[in-house]
Amino acid sequence: xxxxxxxxxxxxEWEGLDRRQVVELVLxxxxxxxxxxxxxxxxxxxxxxxxxxxxxxxxxxxxxxxAVGAYxxxxxxxxxxxxxxxxxxxxxxxxxxxxxRIFHAVALALFDSSDVVVPNGWLDFVVYNILLSIPFSxxxxxxxxxxxxxxxxxxxxxxxxxxxxxxxxxxxxxxxxGGSPDARLKGLAGMQERRLRRREERRQRRxxx
Amino acid sequence: MExxxxxxxxxxxxxxxxxxxxxxxxxxxxxxxxxxxxxPEPPEAAxxxxxxxxxxxxxxGFGETFLWPRLVIVFGPEIRWLFLVGVLVQTVVMxxxxxxxxxxxESIFFGAARIAKPLMWGFFAxxxxxxxxxxxxxxxxxxxxxxxxxPWQLSASIGLIVIGIxxxxxxxxxxxxxxxxxxLVGVLVIGSAIVGAIVGSLSDLGDALLGTVRVDxxxxxxxxxxxxxPLVVGALAFAGPSGMQQMWYTLWLRDKGAGMGVHIPRVRxxxxxxxxxxxxxxxxxxDTDDREEMRKWNGWQKWVRYDAILLFxxxxxxxxxxxxxxxxxAARVNPEARTALLExxxxxxxxxxxxxxxxxxxxxxxxxxxxIAIVGFKASIGLFDAFARGQSDMTYYFMPGAKKFxxxxxxxxxxxxxxxxxxxILNFGPADGPTAILDTLAFLSTFVMGAYCxxxxxxxxxxxxxxxxxNPIITGVLVLGGLGYLFALFYSLLKFGVAELG
Numbered sequence: 013x014x015x016x017x018x019x020x021x022x023x024x025e026w027e028g029l030d031r032r033q034v035v036e037l038v039l040x041x042x043x044x045x046x047x048x049x050x051x052x053x054x055x056x057x058x059x060x061x062x063x064x065x066x067x068x069x070x071x072x073x074x075x076x077x078x079a080v081g082a083y084x085x086x087x088x089x090x091x092x093x094x095x096x097x098x099x100x101x102x103x104x105x106x107x108x109x110x111x112x113r114i115f116h117a118v119a120l121a122l123f124d125s126s127d128v129v130v131p132n133g134w135l136d137f138v139v140y141n142i143l144l145s146i147p148f149s150x151x152x153x154x155x156x157x158x159x160x161x162x163x164x165x166x167x168x169x170x171x172x173x174x175x176x177x178x179x180x181x182x183x184x185x186x187x188x189x190g191g192s193p194d195a196r197l198k199g200l201a202g203m204q205e206r207r208l209r210r211r212e213e214r215r216q217r218r219x220x221x
Numbered sequence: 222m223e224x225x226x227x228x229x230x231x232x233x234x235x236x237x238x239x240x241x242x243x244x245x246x247x248x249x250x251x252x253x254x255x256x257x258x259x260x261p262e263p264p265e266a267a268x269x270x271x272x273x274x275x276x277x278x279x280x281x282g283f284g285e286t287f288l289w290p291r292l293v294i295v296f297g298p299e300i301r302w303l304f305l306v307g308v309l310v311q312t313v314v315m316x317x318x319x320x321x322x323x324x325x326x327e328s329i330f331f332g333a334a335r336i337a338k339p340l341m342w343g344f345f346a347x348x349x350x351x352x353x354x355x356x357x358x359x360x361x362x363x364x365x366x367x368x369x370x371x372p373w374q375l376s377a378s379i380g381l382i383v384i385g386i387x388x389x390x391x392x393x394x395x396x397x398x399x400x401x402x403x404x405l406v407g408v409l410v411i412g413s414a415i416v417g418a419i420v421g422s423l424s425d426l427g428d429a430l431l432g433t434v435r436v437d438x439x440x441x442x443x444x445x446x447x448x449x450x451p452l453v454v455g456a457l458a459f460a461g462p463s464g465m466q467q468m469w470y471t472l473w474l475r476d477k478g479a480g481m482g483v484h485i486p487r488v489r490x491x492x493x494x495x496x497x498x499x500x501x502x503x504x505x506x507x508d509t510d511d512r513e514e515m516r517k518w519n520g521w522q523k524w525v526r527y528d529a530i531l532l533f534x535x536x537x538x539x540x541x542x543x544x545x546x547x548x549x550x551a552a553r554v555n556p557e558a559r560t561a562l563l564e565x566x567x568x569x570x571x572x573x574x575x576x577x578x579x580x581x582x583x584x585x586x587x588x589x590x591x592x593i594a595i596v597g598f599k600a601s602i603g604l605f606d607a608f609a610r611g612q613s614d615m616t617y618y619f620m621p622g623a624k625k626f627x628x629x630x631x632x633x634x635x636x637x638x639x640x641x642x643x644x645x646i647l648n649f650g651p652a653d654g655p656t657a658i659l660d661t662l663a664f665l666s667t668f669v670m671g672a673y674c675x676x677x678x679x680x681x682x683x684x685x686x687x688x689x690x691x692n693p694i695i696t697g698v699l700v701l702g703g704l705g706y707l708f709a710l711f712y713s714l715l716k717f718g719v720a721e722l723g
Binding site: 137139155 | 400403404406407408409410411412413414415416417418419421422423424426531535536539540543
């Protein structure tokens with residue numbers, strides 16, 4: 013029997029998901045993207061600009077950023093990008109962030125009926141936002157790496173992709189524990205302990221089945 | 222590796238041969254030797270974010286958001302090469318602190334005690350002198366008052382008490398710290414990128430980046446005056462983590478379970494002190510003659526380099542460059558900020574910069590203060606935990622009678638001690654305002670940074686096995702960095718007679 017390549021296996025797993033499972037998986041990336049838009053809108057509101065402009069800002073920047081963030085999670089789920097490294101994520105935002113900003117700038121200009129969309133010219137604007145995609149992607153990666161695994165832990169019982177993510181994270185912990193019988197690994201192993209404890213509790217609630 | 226023979230088993234004297242076990246130990250200094258234990262497998266770099274995150278959370282603070290933008294407004298972006306030098310030295314310090322903590326599971330304080338106990342007690346005393354002052358919380362509260370009108374003493378006092386309650390009730394304090402600071406740092410980084418994208422321009426970014434490497438521009442002559450040189454020295458100390466934050470990094474590494482830290486129990490909240498495991502008398506060492514152990518050690522080094530260079534150096538530089546862009550934009554739009562600073566109105570600088578940001582984009586007047594408020598609160602979270610952690614560590618191991626208490630109890634004593642003192646100072650202390658507190662902190666911080674650089678060079682070269690000691694270049698950077706901090710500080714003091722560095 014030949015081994016199924018990992019990516020093909022991940023893709024077929026993705027094909028088998030229902031809508032709810034897909035929404036669950038893209039939630040971390042979408043939420044972080046929306047956070048960026050909320051910051052822009054929050055600034056506008058705190059700065060005394062009209063509530064309408066603040067909400068418009070959240071929608072025109074937050075929703076595109078959320079869409080790109082969700083797209084990254086889709087790539088992860090399909091196995092097109094590996095779990096963890098920053099570079100693939102940065103490449104997604106290298107294109108995604110300037111596109112979102114272009115949309116945001118044009119939308120604001122239309123809302124304001126302004127003749128000037130970008131004061132320093134389009135080339136300046138695009139290059140500048142490509143460069144700023146780097147800190148944005150680092151901030152995105154930071155939040156994603158810290159909090160997405162906690163979300164996946166809640167999903168893994170009914171979501172095979174989340175289960176695969178957690179298994180990948182935990183397997184690296186088990187390899188380390190196997191090599192050091194007298195060592196106790198904290199951090200991610202603590203997460204494994206909680207995960208195993210929750211599974212046991214759920215099994216007992218179901219009467220041991 | 223030295224071997225000590227130690228008999229085990231009951232042995233009844235002349236008629237019975239005792240079974241002799243060999244326990245291998247590593248001796249360093251006059252303190253208890255470190256038993257040889259196995260090093261755990263290192264993590265793959267991407268999966269476990271290390272305690273550098275906490276250093277970033279603390280390091281990206283007033284230096285980056287206030288002190289350096291203030292210097293840029295006055296002297297232009299070309300002065301920022303000094304910042305780069307400061308952060309490079311801090312990156313090397315971080316890697317070397319990690320070397321000791323991962324190799325032994327001991328804090329750098331314990332390592333200093335192995336060289337000479339008075340050295341450790343010196344750091345113990347300096348920590349109290351430097352960190353009982355609620356400078357960061359009061360600075361953040363001042364920014365909050367600008368926004369909301371809430372008296373800074375009230376919000377700062379409430380903030381201190383909230384921090385104390387949080388650290389008392391949790392099971393494992395490090396886990397809470399990590400979550401809180403992860404959120405705040407993530408918001409800060411993403412927020413900086415968004416604000417920078419909306420407000421800044423490519424030319425400002427280019428000037429900021431170029432200024433960071435313009436070593437040839439030297440130090441402007443105006444910066445060498447009595448008015449500004451002390452402030453430059455203070456800003457240098459606040460580039461990246463300041464004061465004793467790097468020393469506390471060794472404690473967080475241990476609690477995270479990095480390297481040999483995995484053999485030391487975690488610090489618990491006071492309410493869970495009863496569950497605390499037995500704390501060993503000393504750290505441990507791994508067998509550096511074992512090829513498999515050295516493979517794992519190289520993996521741990523790789524992990525911490527990733528942590529240090531990407532997270533620490535990368536994020537610190539990115540956020541400060543963005544704030545430099547904002548400062549340059551603000552100064553161009555509102556020259557009053559620069560005028561206020563040149564006239565020596567340091568206390569007015571905060572308001573002036575906030576107003577300058579506000580006029581620059583029409584929406585940023587509150588933003589600057591929101592960032593400062595976040596910075597003040599998150600810095601206090603990390604600093605109070607770190608202070609309590611470091612002091613309780615030194616007390617437990619070296620103060621006679623302290624082992625009657627659990628580590629969690631000692632931690633709680635120091636935590637609530639510094640909080641209560643902070644509340645008293647905020648409400649009844651000197652009426653100089655928050656800037657004065659920051660000034661004192663900056664002076665003593667610079668001194669302790671020089672001291673720990675030199676201590677670290679000695680600790681890693683004397684306490685560690687030869688195979689894992691730092692190379693001469695790294696040792697040279699530590700020594701030169703330490704001497705640099707001390708020279709700049711005492712030059713400021715003796716030449717200008719000024720100790721106010723804030």
